[in-house]
Amino acid sequence: MVVQDQKNSAPPKPDGGKTGTSNREAIRAWHQLEEAQALDRLLPLTHLEPSALQQVSRHAETLIALIRQDNAETTxxxxxxxxxxxxxxxxxxxxxxxxxxxxxxxxxxxxxxxxxxxxxxxxxxxxxxxxxxxxxxxxxxxxxxxxxxxxxxxxxxxxxxxxxxxxxxxxxxxxxxxxxxxELYVFAENIDEAVRRARGQARPYEHFSFDMLGEAACTEAQAEAFFVQYQSAIRGLAAGSDTLTQPAVSVKLSALHPLYRPEKHEQVVNELYPKLLELCLQAAQNGIDVCIDAEETDRLELSLDLIERLLEEKSLHDWGGLGLAVQAYQKRAYPVLAWLAEQCRRADSVLRVRLVKGAYWDSEIKWAQTLGLGDFPVYTRKVNTDVSYLACAHFLLNQSRLQPQFATHNAVTIATLLEMNRSNKTPIELQRLHGMGEALHRKINESHRIATRIYAPVGIRERLLPYLVRRLLENGANSSFVNQIARDDVDTGTLASHPTAIFQSLTTVANPRIAKPADLYAPERVNAAGIDFSNREEVSALYESMNSATIPVQARPLVCDGPGHDTGDRNTTTAARQRQANRRPVINPANQRNPLGEVIDTTVEQARQALEAADKFTPTWSAWNANDRAQCLIQAADLLQQEKPGLMTLCIREAGKTVQDAEVEVREAIDFCRYYAAQMRHLAQPVALPGPVGEDNHLLWEARGPFLCISPWNFPLAIFTGQAMAAVVCGNPVLLKPAERTSLIAAAAVDIFHRAGIPVPALQLLPGSGAALGAALLGEHRLKGVAFTGSVTTAANIQRRLAARDDGIIPLIAETGGQNAMLVDSTALPEQVVRDVIKSA
Known part of the structure; x- marks a missing residue:
């Protein structure tokens, strides 16, 4: 007997139910909830009495034995x-x-x-x-x-x-x-062939849901082609519906709009909804079901907005064929179901829910780490997903307006579902992928008269890549039931182990082998925290902070004059005339009528004065304890993190970056600070070298002296910071020459570096003309190194100037740009190439 089998049970809240939050707020609260907290709330919902667990185990073992005896399963x-x-x-x-x-x-x-x-x-x-x-x-x-x-x-x-x-x-x-x-994974190449094949091989209690192969649309033309394809599929199924029971079409929303992303919410909803409604109306008129497919986690709320509108659509009220796939590996799965039940009650409607475990796990983990999210949006262990699946199943089995469709190839999961539903007797449907789980589902069809829907991919095999990868990852995973049941070294008892028993035997809830996003580079350093752009509350708070941030309106030379921190702007008539002559306005590149401030360019005299100050400060700065210099970088990273909204605003207004690019820009700068701090602590330790008896040899690193760092406009904060921090943490005073187009960003960064504890003589800002300042500084014997990012031509000029000096080899660290071609042959999938090229640009 199942515990907590009351109808319409509310979802457990992240705060233990102490505060009243709406279901949509609960969805957001669970998105990156601590894994242990989420499962602590879900586990009670999966509870079965000991006698019921024994029945599940016996049933699962029987099913496993039958499957292993069935030659059809192991083709x-x-x-x-x-x-x-x-x-x-x-x-x-x-x-x-x-x-x-x-x-x-x-x-x-x-x-x-x-x-x-x-x-x-x-x-x-x-x-x-x-x-x-x-x-x-x-x-x-x-x-x-x-x-x-x-x-x-x-x-x-x-x-x-x-x-x-x-x-x-x-x-x-x-x-x-x-x-x-x-052919093992693709059912047919077109809908007509799919209908014919389904007619020929369908057994009693078998239905079909056809998935049109293809990933997200890249262009409006592609989106229109997918829309026409879905229309054609619905027409084809309508023509064959006399011999197919309750056929369905699976619709991928990202295929219907090339900008199906959370940051384009308003545009997507306004442009995509009419097409989605048209498909649903066509399906309703022909008695065809439509299931909205599950996609990446950052698109979930966008799909829920569209589902909400469809549920409220009066023209679809009598249809009853709308469905949505919900992924149990998402921490939000349970509150999503609660929200769907609430929407159905409000709209007096019903919804078919296809409960799946999830197919993008590898990508979700890597994206969360790369983006520096607070936690993973998915569970890090398969058994945790299994527990979530059973908790979600418990909820579905106790709902009157959500019609459960359980997609699984796992005998233990099915045995548990049947036991959970013993007293409720809620009508359910099982689902399996074409080419997988056939023997298991056939046994259940025969013994329990429960229908199975076969999820059948349709499309030309040349478009197979993304689908094939997901299926092979699922088949090939060591923890996969499909994988284990075919292995002779896995006994029936192990296969029949119940997820709750496995979960309760864990020493840690989260998988310790998977580093959390913040710990990606641990123990060496902390990963820079990112923004979850799919979380509207987080994005709204970010925009509010960006709009209220104070940003600099002037960039001027920050040059040390002697022991003090004088900027070099002496109060003389000559200096005042120079400042006036060297002023230039800063204009927003996206809006030429939007002035941002001004730049006062560095004079040749100031540049030489800065170099002299840097040279004099070299013994002092290089004598600082390496750990103290590294700590300045750690403090700089923390300040960059705290002041991210203002820096993002500046990157957008002065450098013309998008919001997401600006956020990544700041995160990269933070990572540079922490990376070079960690490297310095490592390099500061003497390295013992082998040598003859009686000799004690060690490798030590020493500062060279003043470095000139010349950064580009396209990475005005990240590369600017990386060049500066690499040189300065090693004990080299740095002269910073930012790109002329992005000097305000440089001024804001230098202010942070100084507040982090780096002395002004160790880090001086020289905005202005690269040609003029290069001519003044590159020939100076006190300059001991150059870091440059920019064009090949300029790098070659710098190389020649340094090579002409007669005071030794001066290191030049040059990262030069170019227009590189990508050669794409017929083995590549064009859609994947386009997405990867756009992402890497």
Missing amino acids: RLNQLLQDYDLSNEEGVALMCLAESLLRVPDNNTADRLIADKLSAGNWRSHLDENQPFLINAAAWALALGKSMTAQTEARGNISDLLGRLGAPVLRTALRAAMSAIG
Whole structure:
């Protein structure tokens, strides 16, 4: 018997229920909730009495035994994929071939691709007398193929007999094999073929939901093409609905709008909703279900806004075919279900809920780490996701307006669901992916008369890549039920272990092998904290801080004059005339009518004065304890973090950056400070060197002297900070020459560095003309090094000036730009190339 089986139970709140918050607020509160806190609230909802747990275990063991006896579940192709999973180099090579070979139109490129992928693997290692014949045959064939391609390339002559006779055979065989792998996961290439195949193979209690293959649209033309494709799919299903029971179409919202991102919320909702409504109306008129597919976590709230409007749509009130996929690996899954139930009650509507575990786990973890989020939006252990799934299932089984559809290939999960529903007898539907879980679901269909919906991908196999990667990751994961049930070394008892028992045996709730975003670089340093742009409350607070931030309106030379901190602007008539002559306005590049302030350029006299001060301060600064210098950088990083909104505002207004780029700019500057502080602490330790008996040899690092750092306009804070901190923490006084277009940003940064404890003589700001200041400083013997980021031409000029000096080798650290071409051949998926190029630009 299930504990807490009351209808319409409210979600457990992150604060333990002490405060009254709306369900939408709860969704946001759970987004990056501490994993242990989330599961502490969910675990009670999964409770089963001991007798019920024993029944679940017996049922699961029975199902597992039946599956293992069923030859249909472990097909030869499944055996092949089991042996060549993503944990070995050969499996990765096969995956690459599977997703790209079928796209290659010409034989020459295909042969080169095959040679490239086969050369990477140790195919003979897969030979084993205990393996099925297919596995050994495949291993021999692939090893022979590697040998063939190697000999052909070694001779460099395709006229070689083996090359002439072997390449076409190998190419044809591999194309057929890759097509077979694609067929395992792709149901059909078009909707008409899908309907015909579904008619021919559907068993009693089997329904179909068709997913049109394709990832997010990159352009309006692509979005329109996907929209037409969905319309065509609905028409095709309507034409075949006389022989298909309750067919459905799965719709990916990112395919319907090229800007389906949280920061484009208003535009997306206004432009995408009419299309989504049109598809739903078409489906409703033809008796077809529509399920809104689950995507990345940062798009969740955007999809909920659209679902809310659809539920309130009077024209869809009598349909009952709208559905939404909810991912149990998201910490927000439970409060999302509570919010959906609330919306259905308000709108007097119903909603089908497809509960899945989630397919983007690897990406979500890496994105959270890279973005420096407060915590992960997903659980870090599979068992934690399993617990979340069962808690969500408990909620769904106790709802009248949410119609549960449980997508799972796990016998323990299904056995638990059936036990949970023993007293409720809520109508449920099971779901599985095409090519997976067939035997398990067939047993349940036969024994319990519960319907299964097959999630069937439809599309040309050339578009297979993203879907194939997700499926192979799911199949290949060591913790996957699908993976383990095919392994002889995993016994039935282990497979039948209940998630709650496994969870309660853990010593730590979160996976200790996965570093939290803040600890990504631990123990060396802290990762810079980022902004979650999918969290509207966090973004709203950020914008408020940006709008109220005080930003500098003037950049002027910060030059040390003797022991004091005089800026060099002496109160004389000559100095006043110089300042007036050297003034230039700063204009917002996005709005030429928006003046931001002014820059007072450095004179040649001031530049030489700064160099003299830096040279005199070198013995003092280099004698500072290395840990003290490093601590200045740590303090600078903390100040940059605190003053991020103002710095972002400045990066947007002066450098023309987007909000997201400005945020990344500041985070990179923070990371530079902490990175070079950590490096300095490491370098400050003498390194013992080997030597003859009686000698004590150590490697030590010493400061060189004044450095000139010349930074670019496109990374006005990040590279500016990186150059300066690298040099100054080593004990070298620095002259900072920022890009002429972004001097206000430089002035704000230098002010922070000085407040962090770096003395003015150790860090002086010289805004102005690169040509004029370079001519004044590069020939000076007191200048001991240059760090430069900019054009190749300018770097070459600096190199020549330094090489002409006769006072030793002066280091030049130059990072030069260029216009680099990217060569894309037919093995690449165009949509992926476009996304990656745009992201990297």
